[in-house]
Amino acid sequence: MKRNIFFLGIALGAFTEVAIFWLSVEIADPLPSIIAIIVGIILAYIAKGQIEEVTEDERTQKITEITALRTLQIAWVGLFLYAMWIIIEALGEGFRHYNRQAGLVGFRLLTVLCGVILLYVLLSLYYNRKFGA
Amino acid sequence: MKNKIKVYRAMHDLSQEALAREVGVTRQTILAIENGKYEPSLILAAKIARLFKARIDDIFLLDSLDE
Numbered sequence: 001m002k003r004n005i006f007f008l009g010i011a012l013g014a015f016t017e018v019a020i021f022w023l024s025v026e027i028a029d030p031l032p033s034i035i036a037i038i039v040g041i042i043l044a045y046i047a048k049g050q051i052e053e054v055t056e057d058e059r060t061q062k063i064t065e066i067t068a069l070r071t072l073q074i075a076w077v078g079l080f081l082y083a084m085w086i087i088i089e090a091l092g093e094g095f096r097h098y099n100r101q102a103g104l105v106g107f108r109l110l111t112v113l114c115g116v117i118l119l120y121v122l123l124s125l126y127y128n129r130k131f132g133a
Numbered sequence: 134m135k136n137k138i139k140v141y142r143a144m145h146d147l148s149q150e151a152l153a154r155e156v157g158v159t160r161q162t163i164l165a166i167e168n169g170k171y172e173p174s175l176i177l178a179a180k181i182a183r184l185f186k187a188r189i190d191d192i193f194l195l196d197s198l199d200e
Contacts, residue, residue: 003159053159053160055159057157057158057159057162058158058162058173058174058176058177059158059159059161059162059165059171060159060162062171
C-alpha cells in the first residue's frame with residue numbers, strides 16, 4: 001500500500017467515525033461509537049503495517065512540524081474569531097439583552113484558547129531545555 | 134545549497150529509489166534534494182557522501198545565497 005493511500009484511508013475513516021458518533025448521539029446509544037472507535041484503531045494499525053515504502057524521514061518530519069504549527073495557528077485564530085462572534089451575538093443589540101447561556105459558550109472557548117497558549121509556552125520551555133538551551 | 138547527487142547517482146548507476154532505500158529516506162526526499170527544494174540534515178548528507186565514497190563538500194556546495 002502506498003503512503004498517500006494510507007493517509008487518504010485515515011481521512012475517510014475519520015469522517016466515518018464522526019458520522020457514526022453523530023448517529024450514536026441521535027439514537028442515544030453509545031455502543032456504535034465505542035465499536036467504531038475500537039474497529040477504527042485496529043484497522044489503522046493493520047493498514048500502517050501494510051505500507052511498503054519508507055513512511056517517515058527527516059523531510060516528512062519537517063513537513064509534519066510546519067503543518068502542525070500552521071494548523072495550530074489557523075485553528076487558534078479561527079476559533080478565537082468564532083468565540084468573539086458567539087459573545088457578540090450573545091450580547092445582543094446594544095449590549096442590553098445579554099444571553100448568559102450563549103455567552104458562556106464563547107467565554108469557555110476563550111478559556112480553552114488561553115489554555116492552548118499556556119500549553120504551547122510550557123512545551124516550548126520543555127523542548128528548549130531538552131535541546132540544550 | 135547546490136548538490137551533485139544526480140551526477141554521483143549516474144556515476145554509480147543508482148536510481149532515486151535505490152539511493153533512497155540505501156540511505157533510509159523516501160524517494161520524494163531524494164527528488165526534493167536534487168531539485169534544491171530541501172536541504173538535508175548533516176547526518177543524511179554524511180550517509181549520502183559515505184555511500185558514494187566521497188566527501189560531503191564534494192557533493193554539497195554552498196552557493197552565494199548561503200553565505
